[in-house]
Amino acid sequence: MMATSTMTTAYNLIDIGANLTHRSFKQNIQQVLERAAKAQVSDIIITGTSLSASREASHLATKYNQEQQLVKLYSTVGIHPHDATRHSTYNYREQLVDLLQTNKTNVALGECGLDFDRNFSSPDDQRRVFDTQLQLACEFNLPLFMHERSASSDMLSLLEKYSQHKNFRGVIHCFTHESLDVLQQYLSLNLYIGITGWVCDERRGKNLAKLIPHIPLNRLLIETDAPFLLPRNTPKPWPKNNEPSYLPYVVAKLAECYSISTNEIAKHSTENAKQLFNL
Numbered sequence: 246m247m248a249t250s251t252m253t254t255a256y257n258l259i260d261i262g263a264n265l266t267h268r269s270f271k272q273n274i275q276q277v278l279e280r281a282a283k284a285q286v287s288d289i290i291i292t293g294t295s296l297s298a299s300r301e302a303s304h305l306a307t308k309y310n311q312e313q314q315l316v317k318l319y320s321t322v323g324i325h326p327h328d329a330t331r332h333s334t335y336n337y338r339e340q341l342v343d344l345l346q347t348n349k350t351n352v353a354l355g356e357c358g359l360d361f362d363r364n365f366s367s368p369d370d371q372r373r374v375f376d377t378q379l380q381l382a383c384e385f386n387l388p389l390f391m392h393e394r395s396a397s398s399d400m401l402s403l404l405e406k407y408s409q410h411k412n413f414r415g416v417i418h419c420f421t422h423e424s425l426d427v428l429q430q431y432l433s434l435n436l437y438i439g440i441t442g443w444v445c446d447e448r449r450g451k452n453l454a455k456l457i458p459h460i461p462l463n464r465l466l467i468e469t470d471a472p473f474l475l476p477r478n479t480p481k482p483w484p485k486n487n488e489p490s491y492l493p494y495v496v497a498k499l500a501e502c503y504s505i506s507t508n509e510i511a512k513h514s515t516e517n518a519k520q521l522f523n524l
């Protein structure tokens with residue numbers, strides 16, 4: 246695999262966000278996991294984005310943990326802001342609680358948050374469904390796996406409501422902001438920052454790349470968000486989909502941004518993931 250030629254580190258990598266329930270992985274999940282293992286990805290957290298997807302994520306993790314020991318799989322339980330309206334009409338809270346109580350592979354509450362960029366759900370529905378999930382994360386003592394687009398001020402005011410709770414902790418996944426101020430406000434809530442292949446994009450990731458050194462190494466997490474966001478420093482011809490085995494390309498770009506070794510990036514991001522998700 247090409248990924249291994251860019252780096253081999255003394256530390257394994259943890260992909261904190263991969264959408265392995267996506268239909269593009271239906272046919273080849275076994276090979277995807279084998280390639281991930283070859284690229285030194287030891288653990289993958291499968292993102293749950295709705296009640297049904299969260300259930301599926303857990304089934305997938307359980308099944309493949311039994312069938313293969315190459316990569317350890319975990320999952321999350323949550324409702325993505327895009328899905329807020331669809332869920333807000335029925336007893337989604339009870340169903341989330343039910344999943345949280347029964348799901349053995351769950352390590353986080355999410356993907357949840359606010360997305361006012363696309364507004365696939367109304368902002369009101371998004372705020373309500375996110376608020377419920379913030380409560381549940383504190384109640385179940387789980388870290389939050391959060392998504393935010395064009396909604397940082399609403400997001401920060403909702404987070405501040407819960408930030409004093411002893412169980413409050415989490416990650417802003419796929420952080421793409423170009424504002425140091427927004428970054429510092431998330432950091433001041435003791436949140437972790439998840440970086441995807443977005444940063445490897447020589448055009449739209451350029452300003453994010455400049456912000457990277459402002460993320461303390463003890464707050465940095467890495468993820469692919471596969472099958473989306475293929476790192477553009479992956480050698481051509483580019484594959485159709487991103488997958489966890491391309492995580493080393495994110496590590497390589499981060500090492501360049503911080504001017505430190507890929508080993509350091511791997512060491513810190515892996516330690517941080519273990520700590521936050523209690524792996």
Ligand SMILES: [Zn+2]
Pocket residue numbers: 356391392393418419
């Ligand atoms: Zn997201």
